[in-house]
Amino acid sequence: MLEQIEFTTKNICEKTNNFKPHVGIILGTGLGGLVNEIAVEYTIPYNEIPNFPVSTVQGHSGKLIFGELGGKKVMAMQGRFHFYEGYNMQQITFPVRVMKALGVKTLVVSNASGGMNPKFEVGEIMIINDHINLFPTNPLIGKNIDELGPRFVDMGEAYKKSYVALGKKIAEENGIRVSEGVYAGLSGPCFETPAEYRYVWRIGADVVGMSTVPEVIVARHSGMDCFGISIVTDLGVEGVVQEVTHEEVQHIARMQEPKMTLIVKEFVKRL
Numbered sequence: 001m002l003e004q005i006e007f008t009t010k011n012i013c014e015k016t017n018n019f020k021p022h023v024g025i026i027l028g029t030g031l032g033g034l035v036n037e038i039a040v041e042y043t044i045p046y047n048e049i050p051n052f053p054v055s056t057v058q059g060h061s062g063k064l065i066f067g068e069l070g071g072k073k074v075m076a077m078q079g080r081f082h083f084y085e086g087y088n089m090q091q092i093t094f095p096v097r098v099m100k101a102l103g104v105k106t107l108v109v110s111n112a113s114g115g116m117n118p119k120f121e122v123g124e125i126m127i128i129n130d131h132i133n134l135f136p137t138n139p140l141i142g143k144n145i146d147e148l149g150p151r152f153v154d155m156g157e158a159y160k161k162s163y164v165a166l167g168k169k170i171a172e173e174n175g176i177r178v179s180e181g182v183y184a185g186l187s188g189p190c191f192e193t194p195a196e197y198r199y200v201w202r203i204g205a206d207v208v209g210m211s212t213v214p215e216v217i218v219a220r221h222s223g224m225d226c227f228g229i230s231i232v233t234d235l236g237v238e239g240v241v242q243e244v245t246h247e248e249v250q251h252i253a254r255m256q257e258p259k260m261t262l263i264v265k266e267f268v269k270r271l
Ligand code: HPA
Pocket: 112, 113, 114, 115, 191, 192, 208, 209, 210, 233, 234, 236, 244, 249
């Protein structure tokens, strides 16, 4: 894997005139519009990046974007890779390894989720303060590559506390309602049964989704700090579990996109 990371990083450096990003952003559902705020310098489609998987899911195009946001050099993934698409954990998290190799210190991730916390509403913006890994595996399984990080990774502050505080402060200053809470990541692609929503709520999660956890694990392994933000696009609250569709998830996420964009843009600026 080391050679692959090196090869891909070198290839990207050649295509971007050695652009050195400080912040890496994974533009999940609801944050796609953030690209319009980036002063783009370079764009590379995933299919032109050696060793990068190609994104398949509807609503996610695949490009790496390099530019400036809020006075910071950033690289953004427009489109991410999901476990349910059939990629393995190493493929899903490979871009995070490359981010690290390019010099990224802070990883920003966004996603859509289903909310179990009865205080939440559809469209709720939740700053992720912790996660529960319910994927059937972990991206760090296998021989540890000591050059990339330690065998056993401390996950006590998977989402940096000062980042959570900063995100909440920015929201408050701008009159945006946000909550904070725990994200449970599981494989999908099914949405949860009522019993599964009940289960994830009882074990301590506020929302549930199908991404983010693998990337954050690898980011922590490689020593990056993480900020995560989630849009609750549907509710899995006991007694009010509604029907969920991909279209509805996209629709709600798009409605909340301006607020998510503002928070992340301002967050990057104040880092
Ligand atoms: N479950 C899992 N993933 C999701 C959901 C959900 O209810 N909503 C958006 N992504």
